[in-house]
Amino acid sequence: MIHRWTLNVRFFRKLCALGTLSLALATGIPHAFAAGEGQAELDQATELQLSAETLADLEKIITLTESALKKGLDDGQAGFAKEMLAATAYQHAERLAAAIFEQTPPSPKWPLIRQYALRDLEKALANNPKLPDAHVLLAKLNVLPGGDTKIAMDSLDEAIKLLKKEDNVRELSKILVLRAALSEDEEKKLADLSAAVDADPENVEAWQGRALIYLEKGENDKAVEDLKKLVEKNGDNPTAIAALSEAFTNLKKYDEALAQANKLIEVAPKLSLGYTLRSRIYVLKDDLKSALKDLDEALEISPDDLGALLLRSRLHAAEGNDAAAKADVEKALAVRPDLPQAIMLRSLLAAQKGKIAEAVADLQLLLQADPQNAEYRLQLASYYVADKRPRKAIEVLDQLIENDAANSEALRVRGDALLSIGKHKEAIADYEKALSVEPDDTGVLNNLAWVMATSKDDSVRNSKRSIELGMKACELTKFEKAHILSTLAAGYAEAGDWENAIKWSTKAVEAGDGDEVKDQLKEELEFYKQKKPWREMQETEENTKPLEPARNDLET
Template structure:
């Protein structure tokens, strides 16, 4: 072979797409030699002769042409590295680097595809993933204009314990460098849409995808999910219907359609879709699980439990079924049974953030606040930045009278979601407990701008306007308006709100009506409330208005337990004595987030499945939670 022809042939090898060199060969061995990075890969070392490595380079070319196994590719890499180390002239040194990069690309892609194909069968996949990533990174350092390598690097890094930020960078590179490769661009845009938490950016990528593939059911389903997350349920439903027209009976799409119908409160239609799921897959628990969710959202908890029991009989180890059933049991007041389901689910999915949050809600409902806080703090330590976690922690800290920590959490939520009513209410209640009435009023007012019909906010604002010792703050007329509206919203059946109405009348000098409504409050109040309510009534009988100023410390005294026992009445239950908290009952601790995305469809990906498609699990290994207060029965 002449020098000229040899250079031409070498150029073809170096410049040709590495996909052309992916040989359809079976694996002879996987325990091939794997060398670490060396400086010689990018710069030839000093050698006695500038062509001392030529023989190794020629062998590398021959080995590349005949390569059919991982070991063969490893030998090509070894020979290229040896040639560079021994020394080559300038032209051949550049060629050797290109050949080395191309071979690393080829081996990295082969190993990467093997990892993605064989999950979770081969327990050694993390080792293979590491090998593939190393090859791809080294190859891209020499030739970064390889979109297929960038895409594979992204796909490998979204696997468990991968580098998510590197995956996002890599998929951006794949999109930017895809050029006219339509297939690769579609795959890269799908993955990027799956990786982003920004639903607007996700929507942009999916719209671009639909220009390329207007009838692709995967893309339609993904865009529907993004629209649903943006509270555009009608548009989402249209996308799901289009996807089902292309792929009738596809269970994940049918489940997504149920999500949209639940948002639209079209419960009967949602149940009809559950029937379609049963028809499409009669042998698994998916339809029963969905029926349980739908009836749970409807508030028909006994019926929901029947459906979920059926699902659990069919799939006793299904985490989603256990989680939703636990939430239903908690709603039915069966906390012990709910805790059993959650703990069983946690045995199957240790440290799962959604399950920890549900357990925290159950613990909080049982008065075990410190344990609930520990679970939520564990979720936060896992790296979750969900505002709803900060909200839950803030509410729990507030109940524990750890007011300083509570304010920190509410501030964090409101920095991200300034119109979050629960956070505004929680911060206002905490400020009220600290005696900071003016600041509390400001937050209550902001909350009412967002939701003017929140009876709890109406009540607490009316209470402070009627009872504050600060004459500049009191406003009897406004207090009466707010208290009356709160009573109307609760049909005059809430003792603590009737008590506020009485206080407002007293502040306006109408002690006759103050006594009337105070008496009704006493009659309706629980045993824990009656003593405080009776004291208010006695005050009105003396024609004296109630005055209240609570000034608790930022943190409870060291010798005082931060958590009251579950049997002890809460401060809110004690009424309006100076040591009480805000007048109204505290807001509910938000429930745990949606069920893990392994609903019983019969075609779930494994826990460690690759995330190269929209259908794969969330890349962070976390379950995304909807914004604001969390409804366990809804999915994002």
Template sequence: MFCAEHLPMPQRFLLLGVIAFLFTEASLTVLQAETKGQEDLDQAIELQLTARTPADLERVSALCESAIKKGLEKDNETFAKQLLASTLFQISRRLGTAVLAQQQPRNPRWQAMRKKALENLTKGFSYDKTSGDAYTLFARLHSLPGGNKEKALEAANQSIDLFAEDNRKKADALLLRAGLQSDKQKQLADVDKAIETDPENVSGWQLRAIYYFQNNDIPKGITNLEKVLELDPKNVTALQQLATAYFSTEKEEQGREKLDQIVEIQPAIGYPLRSRYFQSQGNLTKAIDDLDAAIDLNPQRLDLVLMRADLYRRDRAFNKARNDVSRLLNRNPDLWQARYLRSQILADEGKLPEAISEMLSLVRGQTQNLSLRAELIQLYVRDNRPRKAVQECTKVLNSQAGHPTFLSMRATAYINIGKHALAIKDYDIALEKVPDSEHMLNNLSWILSTSKDDTLRDGKRALELGKRACEITNYKAAYILSTYAAGFAELGDWENATKWSSKAVELSRQDLANASTPDDKKKQKETVDHLEQELESYKQKKPWRERQETKENTTPIRIGGGNPAT
């Protein structure tokens, strides 16, 4: 057995020296291997202090990864991983903020930006799982369209756990998770917990108000919004929601008060909102005054000028309406909404051929705009051109087979020219797609009750259709009650025919009393007179019979003073 103690003294020291040298060389080799990445880490630290651009942060990230790969002392490796995770989260935050800033991302690169942010976050989590902010961002990005809802929920759960000691951020994370829940009770539970965690979280109270409104609990919704305003008296969104809630519960004074507050806080928002309220009340003068103020604040808001022009039209201030339309078209000659309004102004002035000419020009430029084509059809009917209306409806239906709106409009045009069988056919097809259309139920019931063609009348079905139309309108529409009465009359039930016809006359008289404009009063008076004639017929036990045969207006329509339209 070899033993150093048996060696001569010089040899012993020589051997010990060799062994010491070998151990030193080995230690140096290991140390060099462990510190080979130090230079990259030093560069990363230095660059991190001055990083300003995404490219700088990407370079910091690359240097950290390189340093870890090359090797570092244990403490430095831990630090490098922390720096790498922090940098990855910083890169993700910049990308994520750009994506989340848009309510509905329009940047064609937003999905690529989100993907890169999520990739960086995922890589960062492999080094650091303690950042609640990073998990929150991860959840928000996945909550966008095309994201992974399950991953979003998992990340939200992580955020909630990590923010155990931070009530403000924990509450925000709970609200985030509430928005990801599909179960309404779980949504409410998360919102409740958020408010319990942070009673001053305005978003929590506001979200709970929305939840109650969506579930038709208006009083609780109002209570929560009042708490929002207690915390944030100038919260315009809450004021607007509260005004809407008050109006829905017929608390007009409180609702109006909230609108006035919005005008004081943010007049550019408040004036248009209050104008819409005045419009709903039929107070066109005050509605226009508020729009005047809003336009003075922001003359570039063409939508407000368009709205004012329409109000002028409704108020029969046609010159002012035309001035606003001209102002709009001078700013934007291609603004079709302004040209559409010009057509409506002409129609209301009784210049129906000119109105049709304007609308034809619009339709030719936008053949796929079904709203414009529907308006053209209505103008044809108003100008006693029901056959042209039938033709236009048929053109649309050739490319939009079975479209219920145009089937209904064609059926109405058929009624105007006495073609009841064709009208019945169109209504039947349309009602298969829109079974609860009170307009179509009413018109079909009317034909089946009142047509002069004995083979078409069907009192039993007419009564069924009329009753359904009454139910949909809560028995509060005079013209539908009139149709219901006609169904009873067709069956010879004069007691019910008289009963419902009387109710129709009563409601129509109320409508006449509430009419606000001369035109409305004139139309309502004509309606009352007609319904009184129906009632008198039923009192004499005579069913109502009707067939319209409108003579077609064949006056040529010219577009822009050119050749007649075909």
């Protein structure tokens, strides 16, 4: 706004000089007294303002103007002086703030610079509260660490009101985007971004911001609509193309997503993002070979791309390439030793190889930094169950469920742990609660059906309910899972329907994978042929060995 002010000074200077001269001739009053005692200094400030270039020049204008106001000016000149003081103080603050916002990296003295800039802005707004730019700069300075976010939001609110009055739609659109970025309320954020789009349909940041909010909200159709318009307006915008690819992926429109990922690679071949995005789409299309090839390309471009390293590690693990999977995790941790996703993945890889002590050690490391993290605590409990420490797992899960009674995963894991120590009634209670939250969880459906069909406790068996649950689990898994087919057979056996018990048990044997599994499935089938129901009561003895990973296993 300062460029506009410079033009006005010339007009005001001529006007004020003519007015003062006319008044002096008409009244015979000496010129200096008529204009006020501060007029001379105001004239100096006005003259200097026309040629001011340095911060020192601006500071001198401020000093002269303040002195002129203190000594006294007539009403017209006082108003003019206040406007010039406000504009100059803002310009001084803007010049100072450039060392924070326009310098890369920002000045190491930015806290002190901000302090001086805030003092200037306080002076500017005290003399002219209708300067939108001053309110915006005040907000930006308060967003920085140690600032006051309430002042920032209040300042933006005032700037938006002023810009609406001025009908300055382009500036208004920019400030609405800024306010949206600061808002923690998703709906208010979305409202501001929509208003920004309406105010200036050419504002790329507004379109992009709104599309990303839609993505976060899971409103992928709306995101696609916005992103298509954005790509039409700005076809070489990598962020927009990447977001559009992600939106199509979320909608499971993988061919469209792939087309956008290809376009991103064409537009920005030196960015690893395009290859990483395309690799994720290939994963969803079950083309792991192409996914790994793209991740290799991404890491050739950007060896420290953490997302690409972790994804490639997971794919190597899925392919049974344990050494390669571990190597990628270690590369990620070399870049960011405290990266939670990398520590978690290292933990999972250790657990996969049966190194539960190392897996637990990594989980405990994560929990030191974030003790209340439900995901970490649930994973820790799962490790305890896998290591035959169900009672220790239950201790962890009791606290987790106390804090979140609707955590279906925690309820299922605790149900499994309770089942393994023979507490069938308690396990059933947890499974029922889990199903009330996630009625289509095939794992819970299967386990609940199994215990209701096979428990040695007569009071918990319920063949009708078991068959109902088992059939639903089979339908959801397309009758392809051997252990679920086995559960359905157990339900029919409990009901005394030996024909169906043998039918489904035979299918389970045919679908079974692995000698150990096949052996039990065959044993179950023999029971049903003899018209005997299957009975099971696990009573796992707690593993009390110390969980102490070997030092060499953690040194990588």
